[in-house]
Amino acid sequence: MSDLTQAQVRERIARRLASRHRKEKLFRGLGIASIAFGVMAVLLLFSDIISKGSGAFVQTDVQLQVTYDPALLGIDEVNAETLIWANFTAVIREALRARFPEVSGRSEKRELYSLVSSGAPFTLRERLQANPQLLGKTEKVWFAADDDVDTFVKSLDDSAEGFRGRTSEQMAAWVQSLRASGELKKRFNTTFFTNGDSREPEQAGIRAALVGSLLTLMVTLALSFPIGVAAAIYLEEYAPKNRWTDLIEVNINNLAAVPSIVFGLLGLAIFINFFELPRSAPLVGGLVLTLMTLPTIIISSRAALKSVPPSIREAAMGMGASRMQVVLHHVLPLAMPGMLTGAIIGMAQALGETAPLLMIGMVAFIVDVPSGITDPATVLPVQIFLWADSPERAFVERTSAAIMVLLSFLIVMNTSAVLLRKKLERRW
The missing domain is CATH 1.20.5 (Single alpha-helices involved in coiled-coils or other helix-helix interfaces)
Incomplete structure (x- = not known):
């Protein structure tokens, strides 16, 4: 059993x-x-x-032989005033007619003139301004193709016919002719990194948005990091443990989970409506993002301070150091790696935010690159938002390319935070 x-x-x-x-x-x-x-x-x-x-990192260019004819330009000499009124459009149209002399009808000519970008006259203006001796001479110049032509040329690599879209059969024939003669090539798109926003996809770039993001993050870092570290030091090292500090801690933790658009509404009500700061400025954007990132930096800084062993504080006090000397000379240097990691993560979070900046007017159409924190500006996430809402097909690839640039910055920042933590952290 x-x-x-x-x-x-x-x-x-x-x-x-x-x-x-x-x-x-x-x-x-x-x-x-x-x-x-x-x-x-x-x-x-x-x-x-x-x-x-x-595809946005490659741009289709068309080569034309242009003559800087003073009669067509309507100028006799090159200076700042005459270049403003010079008719560079007529020079480009004459070059197109010379390349395709068989085009005679008005509608065909109108379509032929749309072969190159509407920004081609500015290219000629810059060349003539840089070299006034070109007046009356002839040279070969590369111009950016129109966005529809650019889309068609890029699609030719994927299929024999290609995606025509708004490209007619006549335009496709001209493109094939230029391509066969070597007067049409795909080259690296420097315009995407050197220009600001534009209504024309082939002229649109991210430089203004990148500079705006940089200025906004500089304001955010300059305000959020010292304020966040000071608040963490006070709460962790000096503040008495009572109901008020408990209430502050609960509110800080709750603020870290508040939707970002709420901070945008707060910035709109306080910084713009009450203090009357300029709309669409990196200064206001940095202030709003400072409010949003402060809880993250305070929480991470407090965690870094808690990770320092109490024996460090006791040993310093035993040697006669004051409370401030203990914190500044011993505790803070040991906790700084964790604080920097939290700050980098907070900056990465601020870099990718869109909703709070939309509320303070940073959704404006900005062409010029901002030169200061009070100039009108936009940021990269808002630029992506604007391009994603554009109807032109060429803006689809530029939207995705801008996302790639934004993700690259975010990956670099988060990787830096991880490497910094691994390199500087100490095990007790």
Whole structure:
């Protein structure tokens, strides 16, 4: 009877162990499947963005032989005043007619003139301004093609016919002729990094948005980091433990979870309506993002201060150091790596924010590059938002390319935070 009971017990234990092992394998499989699904989703997202945005880094250019004819330009000499009124459009149209002399009808000429970008006259103006001796002479110049032509040329690599869109058969024939003669090429799109925003996709760039983001982040970092670190030091090292400090801690934790658009409404009500600061300025954007990132920096700074062993404080006090000397000379240097990590993460969060900046007017159409924190500006996420809402097909690839640039900055910032933490952290 005793042997039978032991056998039953062993059998029951074996069944329970088998059931536990099955559940562990199932749980492990679910974890692996979750990770695989997340990685697959990220890869699909990145592949979609890269496939759509890689074309924006290449621009189709058309080469024309232009003559700086004073009669067509309507000027006799080159100076700042005459260049303003010079008719560079007539010079470009004459070059197009000379390249395609068979074009005679008014509608055909109108379509021929749309072969190159509407910004081509500015290219000639810059060249003539840089070299006044070109007046009356002839040279070959590369011009950016129109966005429809650019889209058609890029699609020719994917199919024999290509995506014509608004490109007619006549325009396609002209493109093929230029391509066969080597007068049409795809080159690196420097305009995307050197120009501001534009209504024309082939002239649109991210320089103004990048500078605006940089100025906004500079204001945010200059305000949020010292204020956040000072608040963390006070709450962790000096503030008494009572109901008021508990209330402050609860509010700080709650503010870290408040939707970002609420901070935008707060900035609109206080900084713009009450203090009457300029709209669409990096100064106001930095103030709003400072409010948003402060809870993150305070929480991470307090965690870094808590990680410093109490023995450091006790040893310093035992040597006669004051409370301030203990904090500034011993605790703060040891906690600084964690604080810097929290600050970098907070800046990365601020770099990707759009909603609070829309509320303070940074959705404005900005062409000029801002030169200060009070100039009108936009930021990269808002620029992406504006381009995504544009109907032109060429803006699709520029939207994806801007997302690629933004993600690159975010990846660099988060990677820097991880490496900084790994390099400077100390294990006690």
